[in-house]
Amino acid sequence: MYEQLKLDNQLCFRLYTAARMIAGAYNPYFEQLGITYPQYLVLLVLWEKDQQPVNDIAKRLLLETNTVTPLLQRMEKAGLVRRVKGEVDTRQRIVCLTPQAIAMREQAKEIPAKLGNEIGKYVSMQELQAMIPALDKLIEGLQQTNK
Amino acid sequence: MYEQLKLDNQLCFRLYTAARMIAGAYNPYFEQLGITYPQYLVLLVLWEKDQQPVNDIAKRLLLETNTVTPLLQRMEKAGLVRRVKGEVDTRQRIVCLTPQAIAMREQAKEIPAKLGNEIGKYVSMQELQAMIPALDKLIEGLQQTNK
DNA sequence: ATCATTTATATCGCACACGACTGAAATCGA
DNA sequence: TCGATTTCAGTCGTGTGCGATATAAATGAT
Numbered sequence: 001m002y003e004q005l006k007l008d009n010q011l012c013f014r015l016y017t018a019a020r021m022i023a024g025a026y027n028p029y030f031e032q033l034g035i036t037y038p039q040y041l042v043l044l045v046l047w048e049k050d051q052q053p054v055n056d057i058a059k060r061l062l063l064e065t066n067t068v069t070p071l072l073q074r075m076e077k078a079g080l081v082r083r084v085k086g087e088v089d090t091r092q093r094i095v096c097l098t099p100q101a102i103a104m105r106e107q108a109k110e111i112p113a114k115l116g117n118e119i120g121k122y123v124s125m126q127e128l129q130a131m132i133p134a135l136d137k138l139i140e141g142l143q144q145t146n147k
Numbered sequence: 148m149y150e151q152l153k154l155d156n157q158l159c160f161r162l163y164t165a166a167r168m169i170a171g172a173y174n175p176y177f178e179q180l181g182i183t184y185p186q187y188l189v190l191l192v193l194w195e196k197d198q199q200p201v202n203d204i205a206k207r208l209l210l211e212t213n214t215v216t217p218l219l220q221r222m223e224k225a226g227l228v229r230r231v232k233g234e235v236d237t238r239q240r241i242v243c244l245t246p247q248a249i250a251m252r253e254q255a256k257e258i259p260a261k262l263g264n265e266i267g268k269y270v271s272m273q274e275l276q277a278m279i280p281a282l283d284k285l286i287e288g289l290q291q292t293n294k
Numbered sequence: 295a296t297c298a299t300t301t302a303t304a305t306c307g308c309a310c311a312c313g314a315c316t317g318a319a320a321t322c323g324a
Numbered sequence: 325t326c327g328a329t330t331t332c333a334g335t336c337g338t339g340t341g342c343g344a345t346a347t348a349a350a351t352g353a354t
Contacts, residue, residue, distance in 0.1 A: 002252065004259040007191045007207065011275055012169045012262070014282040016184075017209050019162040020341075021289035026159070027342095037163075038310065044154045054333060060154065062164050067311050069334055074309075091319050091332045105149065112151040115159070122288025127281040128158055134274040135161040141269025142168035167311075174312095185340060202302060214341050216304055221339075238302045238349050300351070311340085321330070 025118055029111045033104060039075055040108070042068075046081070046097050047105050053092040054083075062143060080104075172265055176258045180251060186222055187255070189215075193228070193244050194252050200239040201230075209290060227251075 007013055023037045030036060035043070038061075045060050046052065058068040072095055075081045080101040086092030119128065154160055170184045177183060182190070185208075192207050193199065205215040219242055222228045227248040233239030266275065 002194065002256060005191055005194055005252065005255060007188070007195065010191070010259070011279065011282075012166070012173070013188060013191075013208075014279065014286065015162055015166040015169060017286050018282050018289075019159070019166045020209075021286055022159045022162060024342090025289050025292060036309065041154070041160060044152055044157070044160075047149065047152055048154070055331085062167075063310095064312055065333060066313085066335080071310075073334095086332090089320070089332080093333065105152065108152060109149060112157070118292065119285060119289070123281050123284045127284075131278045131281060132158065132161060134270050134278060135158075135165050137270045137274075138266060139161065139164050139168055142165075142172050142266070145172060145265065171312090183339065200302080201304095210340095211342060212303060213305080213343085218340075220304095233302090236302080236350070240303065296354090298351100298353080300349105302349080303347090305346075306344085308343090309341090312338090314336085316335075317333095319330105319332080322328085324326095324328105 022115070022119070025115060026111070029114065033107055034078065035080070035104075038063075038071055039080070042071060042075065042095075043080070043097075043101060043104065043108070046095065046101070051094050051096050053086060053089075053094055055092070057095060062139070169262070169266070172262060173258070176261065180254055181225065182227070182251075185210075185218055186227070189218060189222065189242075190227070190244075190248060190251065190255070193242065193248070198241050198243050200233060200241055202239070204242060209286070 003009065026037055026040070030040060041061055042057060045057050054065055054068055054072065057072075058065045061068070072081060072083060072093075076083055079098055081098060082096045083093045084096060086094050116125070150156065173184055173187070177187060188208055189204060192204050201212055201215055201219065204219075205212045208215070219228060219230060219240075223230055226245055228245060229243045230240045231243060233241050263272070
């Protein structure tokens with residue numbers, strides 16, 4: 001009767017838990033670098049393309065600006081980024097990597113492979129890869145719905 | 148060279164985002180009930196079996212007690228649970244559903260199906276079901292590693 | 295029986311996440 | 325051109341998550 005309300009039947013709980021578990025597995029590596037998982041995501045975005053306004057970073061990570069702003073402020077305090085006033089559009093704040101954060105890329109380079117090894121002990125890469133299209137469709141769809 | 152550090156190549160980012168998106172999709176329903184997603188998870192656990200100590204709930208949700216305790220305190224303040232001293236082991240706090248929370252089960256019954264419809268617009272149930280074994284293996288594996 | 299260890303819960307501090315809202319700058323429309 | 329609207333970034337309040345730590349009760353060892 002309440003079959004649907006059983007925890008074991010809920011895909012969402014698994015996604016929620018898996019995300020936390022992976023973040024936990026990343027943590028030892030991030031600790032060495034003095035960053036957090038969301039800060040790592042910001043670095044990924046900026047390593048791909050430096051000097052982006054807050055909004056572009058937020059959109060890329062599918063986060064709200066009121067999440068990203070404080071995140072960037074903490075990263076600035078930690079010496080990872082600078083936030084300079086936009087010249088074309090003065091409302092914007094352009095986020096730039098510091099030399100320290102640029103150098104950090106070399107350290108971080110090995111992390112995904114290490115995580116991959118860790119996770120690969122438990123799940124085959126094939127199974128993991130197979131999840132990606134479904135996740136992308138889910139994200140794409142709900143992202144529209146939620147706004 | 149830094150191919151591994153591209154956001155698009157990261158499974159973890161997708162899990163993290165998908166979990167947030169689904170939570171967002173749940174929110175309209177939870178708002179009506181005056182609960183949050185983690186509180187809903189606690190209710191799922193207690194609807195299955197009432198009167199559990201804090202530790203059992205935490206273990207079931209794979210959360211730390213220092214996450215669950217404040218969660219339960221908020222739920223107690225909201226009139227959803229009572230936390231009574233354990234009689235056998237006085238260190239324990241047995242968490243009990245209030246009549247209000249028991250009644251809420253009827254309201255909540257429809258939620259998973261509604262979410263299923265929502266998500267089903269974008270991803271087939273088959274694809275979603277197919278992810279479950281991989282997620283379970285991943286969670287099981289990392290859960291051990293992370294402690 | 296008594297002391298050391300373990301266990302159950304809790305507190306504290308910090309870092310997200312997000313809804314609601316604000317202020318200032320850019321843009322749009324008549 | 326000039327007032328209305330939109331956009332960008334930000335603040336504030338609330339609710340998680342979790343590492344570190346505290347406290348009291350239960351358990352184990354001698």
